[in-house]
Amino acid sequence: METFLQHVVNGLILGGTYALLGIGLTLIFGIMNVVNFAHGEFYTLGAYGAFLFLSLLDTNFFVALLGAIALGILLGGACERLLLRPLLGESIETTMLVMIAVWIAMQNAELLAWGGVAQSIDHPFPQAPLILGPISVAPLRLFVFGTAVLLILGAHLLIHRTRLGKAMRATFQDRETAALMGVDIHGIHTLTFAFGSGLAAAAGTLLGPIFVVYPSMGDLAALKAFSVVILGGLGNFAGATLGGLLLGIAEELGAGYVSSGYRDAVGFAIIILVLLLRPSGLFARAERVG
Amino acid sequence: MLRLEGLRAAYGRIEALKGVSLEVRAGELVTLIGANGAGKTSTLKAISGTLRSSDGRILFEGNEIHRLTPREILTRGIAHCPEGRRVFPYMTVRENLEMGAYARADIHGIREDLERVFAHFPILGERLRQAAGTLSGGEQQMLAIGRALMARPRLLLLDEPSLGLAPTVIETTLRIIREVRQRGVTVLMVEQNAYLALRMADRGYVMETGQIALEGKAGDLIENEHVKRAYLGG
Numbered sequence: 001m002e003t004f005l006q007h008v009v010n011g012l013i014l015g016g017t018y019a020l021l022g023i024g025l026t027l028i029f030g031i032m033n034v035v036n037f038a039h040g041e042f043y044t045l046g047a048y049g050a051f052l053f054l055s056l057l058d059t060n061f062f063v064a065l066l067g068a069i070a071l072g073i074l075l076g077g078a079c080e081r082l083l084l085r086p087l088l089g090e091s092i093e094t095t096m097l098v099m100i101a102v103w104i105a106m107q108n109a110e111l112l113a114w115g116g117v118a119q120s121i122d123h124p125f126p127q128a129p130l131i132l133g134p135i136s137v138a139p140l141r142l143f144v145f146g147t148a149v150l151l152i153l154g155a156h157l158l159i160h161r162t163r164l165g166k167a168m169r170a171t172f173q174d175r176e177t178a179a180l181m182g183v184d185i186h187g188i189h190t191l192t193f194a195f196g197s198g199l200a201a202a203a204g205t206l207l208g209p210i211f212v213v214y215p216s217m218g219d220l221a222a223l224k225a226f227s228v229v230i231l232g233g234l235g236n237f238a239g240a241t242l243g244g245l246l247l248g249i250a251e252e253l254g255a256g257y258v259s260s261g262y263r264d265a266v267g268f269a270i271i272i273l274v275l276l277l278r279p280s281g282l283f284a285r286a287e288r289v290g
Numbered sequence: 291m292l293r294l295e296g297l298r299a300a301y302g303r304i305e306a307l308k309g310v311s312l313e314v315r316a317g318e319l320v321t322l323i324g325a326n327g328a329g330k331t332s333t334l335k336a337i338s339g340t341l342r343s344s345d346g347r348i349l350f351e352g353n354e355i356h357r358l359t360p361r362e363i364l365t366r367g368i369a370h371c372p373e374g375r376r377v378f379p380y381m382t383v384r385e386n387l388e389m390g391a392y393a394r395a396d397i398h399g400i401r402e403d404l405e406r407v408f409a410h411f412p413i414l415g416e417r418l419r420q421a422a423g424t425l426s427g428g429e430q431q432m433l434a435i436g437r438a439l440m441a442r443p444r445l446l447l448l449d450e451p452s453l454g455l456a457p458t459v460i461e462t463t464l465r466i467i468r469e470v471r472q473r474g475v476t477v478l479m480v481e482q483n484a485y486l487a488l489r490m491a492d493r494g495y496v497m498e499t500g501q502i503a504l505e506g507k508a509g510d511l512i513e514n515e516h517v518k519r520a521y522l523g524g
């Protein structure tokens with residue numbers, strides 16, 4: 001029982017960042033109808049961004065995290081403005097190919113800039129784990145989970161409580177009518193892509209100090225993000241949140257009880273099952289994009 | 291108030307409007323009738339800026355508006371209640387009405403208009419927190435009209451307000467359109483149901499394959515032999 005609880009806690013911590021990745025991807029797909037194959041690269045960018053701020057600019061750890069997220073937001077916005085806006089109205093396959101190109105270009109740029117060597121990110125948290133009854137958690141991991149939860153809540157409030165969020169939901173539900181109401185669809189697209197990329201960068205910057213940083217780290221992250229989106233249902237915000245947490249827990253349980261080599265396989269086995277049994281996602285009846 | 295001059299517009303290679311000219315004067319209720327695919331919806335879309343025109347002009351109160359964005363056209367005072375209602379299905383009734391006022395910033399005016407919409411449509415006031423997609427067809431039509439009124443338009447474009455509604459609900463809808471007019475809102479209404487439209491309009495235009503085929507006082511059009519044969523089933 002104790003080890004089970006420990007696995008669940010570890011899974012939740014991992015799952016919080018999966019949820020961040022999934023929410024970003026699902027918003028971009030739901031609102032813009034773009035399958036963002038470069039999503040994992042914004043995750044990598046977040047991790048390298050933090051590394052860059054710490055090693056080159058010698059900033060405070062927390063400032064580095066914020067800086068890395070800002071980098072993701074800016075580059076995401078630029079990517080939409082320069083590459084996707086001219087393609088508005090083109091088929092989903094066209095934008096998909098463009099995003100695959102961005103994926104390859106960004107990954108090779110990272111390889112060029114940092115070489116293939118894995119880097120680690122220093123953090124100011126003590127190594128000694130906190131013991132809470134039967135479970136123990138490293139302070140860094142607690143911080144990662146807390147931040148992920150705050151970001152998810154923030155995203156939820158943005159979408160459900162603000163004017164911008166209302167415009168995003170309207171665009172998702174009926175683009176042409178949203179335009180009739182005076183919503184600037186171009187602006188919504190730029191903000192959505194910037195926001196989704198910022199969430200991916202946040203996930204990367206949070207997991208960077210836990211794992212190591214290397215140029216192709218985004219590939220696996222992108223696969224996880226796609227898994228989360230499939231689990232939660234395309235364009236489903238609440239589904240992506242729950243899907244992320246579920247995937248994290250399933251992976252930890254799989255790694256703990258089957259074999260650590262099967263960690264990633266467990267996640268994909270679940271995806272295959274969901275696609276076979278409930279292809280519209282586990283939470284198909286929940287409200288979409290909010 | 292509104293004048294279209296030789297307006298042309300196309301969807302890719304399909305030409306939907308082949309030189310449409312019409313006029314709506316302040317305070318009028320003008321109807322645009324015609325068969326399926328004649329280009330009625332496309333005409334309204336061109337006016338509200340969601341279909342780009344390729345040639346011709348649209349003048350609103352003397353100013354060209356055919357190169358403006360939908361938002362700019364809306365803030366000048368033209369609201370478009372689209373064909374098929376198009377409420378935001380996962381949003382509540384209240385959020386839908388708020389979306390109608392999205393381009394406005396005068397909070398007091400918005401609250402006033404919200405109250406006025408509830409006075410017109412008591413049912414909406416009772417269903418504020420219900421998802422719009424779960425309303426009945428008639429209720430959705432009221433919501434769509436209410437949402438358009440939330441922009442406080444001076445010209446209201448209505449596309450087939452009677453579509454798919456039961457006769458009693460159509461009567462309610464028509465009564466509301468008359469009330470809206472009495473408040474000084476000018477109306478351009480597209481209708482399949484020509485008899486119904488001509489009965490309540492001041493003037494009418496008959497559209498055929500992307501062009502205006504006939505125009506005149508509503509009373510004269512009802513008596514017109516061609517209109518009778520083609521659109522009134524007589």
Ligand SMILES: Nc1ncnc2c1ncn2[C@@H]1O[C@H](COP(=O)(O)OP(=O)(O)OP(=O)(O)O)[C@@H](O)[C@H]1O
Nearest residue numbers: 301304305306324325326327328329330331332333
């Ligand atoms: N989105 C579109 N893409 C391509 N062609 C379109 C589109 N919308 C309309 N058309 C075409 O433009 C022409 C005019 O259509 P429009 O919808 O304006 O007709 P309508 O008079 O409103 O018809 P209805 O009474 O059926 O609503 C038709 O030939 C139609 O097929």
Ligand SMILES: [Mg+2]
Nearest residue numbers: 330331332373
């Ligand atoms: Mg039509």
